[in-house]
Amino acid sequence: MTNTWLIYALGGGWGHLNRALSLGRIAAKERKVRIITNSPYALQINNEGCTVHWIPDKAGVSATCQQVREIILKTRYDRLIIDTFPRGLGGELADILPQLQPIPRILIHRDINPEYVTAKNLQYFVAEHYDTVIVPGDGEDLPLANLPNVRHTAPWLIRNAGELPDKISVRSHILKVDPDIKTILVCAAGKASELSLFTQLTLHLQQNFPECAVRILAANCPADIPDALWISHHPGMECLAAADVVVGGGGYNTVYECAALGVPLVAFAFERLYDRQAKRAKKAYTVNNIEEAIITVRKLLDHNLSVPSYINGATNAVHLI
Known part of the structure; x- marks a missing residue:
């Protein structure tokens, strides 16, 4: 098996892609990192040493889910990392995950609406299909934070x-x-x-x-x-x-x-x-x-800025994964 991480980072705007790059750029120093995204901004970024699989944001739900299916089932990797949506943005991972070979699967658990968690029975789904859940700085009171395999880090940032x-x-x-x-x-x-x-x-x-x-x-x-x-x-x-x-x-x-x-x-x-x-x-x-x-x-405007000094949780997350 190749030393490769595959990161699922679907979702509009910059957020999911930027968080994936924050992790991926550190991990890419020692392995290949591939990121799946449908962010409309994917073509306007520095890919930070990662390979970006861009699915056009206007592709539609069905076509997007099909492309995700092909990439996940046909790409060689030894870590699968899913950002925010355990079942996938369009629910497509619910069918894909049971078909995969037994490799570590990691969920990045950013805060999400508890109603979504309840409606999709995500407590059971995540416990069944994910080996590790990492909370990147969003606190302890998250809908899935009570699972036994949860690990917390500081927020992930794209620059130290x-x-x-x-x-x-x-x-x-x-x-x-x-x-x-x-x-x-x-x-x-x-x-x-x-x-x-x-x-x-x-x-x-x-x-x-x-x-x-x-x-x-x-x-x-x-x-x-x-x-x-x-x-x-x-x-x-x-x-x-x-x-x-x-x-x-x-x-x-x-x-x-x-x-x-x-x-x-x-x-x-x-x-x-x-x-x-x-x-x-x-x-x-x-x-x-x-x-x-x-x-x-x-x-x-009268606020006096200090020299930045902070911990980047993405570094710790790479070691956890």
């Missing part, structure tokens, strides 16, 4: 503290702002449907804080945003580290990256089918609308 580029360099060359000016970064890493809100927010921030530099970090330049305000850079964590205040959603990467970096996050808790952003966003400054966001940003 010592790997972050110099803050002044990022401001000058990536954000293209004066290093001495307070910088507000809007992190538009969620669904495409939320880009309009982030666009309006960016324009309002620029209007309300003329003494600051305002930038929006997004995969593609939003309509109505001047090119000078738009940043496209992966990993986004390097940009967050250079900001004085970040405004974004309550997703896994945005919340834990800002927490690790010591950068205050003003967070909108968006509705998700499986993820509970409102629960995670309690670690940040939660707001409900643009007006609240502007008021909160104003209060936070």
Whole structure:
């Protein structure tokens, strides 16, 4: 059997793919790592030494499930790692897992909606089909955290503290702002449907804080945003580290990256089918609308940033797997 890990990281946005890359880039130093994703951003990233199997996000549920089936059943690997969805995003793993040869199967248990856990009887399914469950920093009160094979790590981050580029360099060359000016970064890493809100927010921030530099970090330049305000850079964590205040959603990467970096996050808790952003966003400054966001940003601009020093749970997770 080849020394290869296969990571299942389906799901829209950056989150699942970024978490897979956080783990995979460390593991890839000693083995091959293959990642299955349908993230629309998969073609705009540094693959961090991993091989990325991209299933187009517009492929449809049936075609996506079929491609997943072919990859998992035909690829040679000795570890199967599933991010977030034990049965697969479309339920396809429920049929695939019983067909696999006996190799270690690891579930990455990020917080998910308890109603989904109950509806699909995931307690039994995970106990039956997974050897190890790793919780990457989302706490003890998770729906499956009572299983006997659960292991906890710190949050997984795509850069260790010592790997972050110099803050002044990022401001000058990536954000293209004066290093001495307070910088507000809007992190538009969620669904495409939320880009309009982030666009309006960016324009309002620029209007309300003329003494600051305002930038929006997004995969593609939003309509109505001047090119000078738009940043496209992966990993986004390097940009967050250079900001004085970040405004974004309550997703896994945005919340834990800002927490690790010591950068205050003003967070909108968006509705998700499986993820509970409102629960995670309690670690940040939660707001409900643009007006609240502007008021909160104003209060936070006097915040003095410290030099980042944190533990990257992805390193521990590689040893656990």
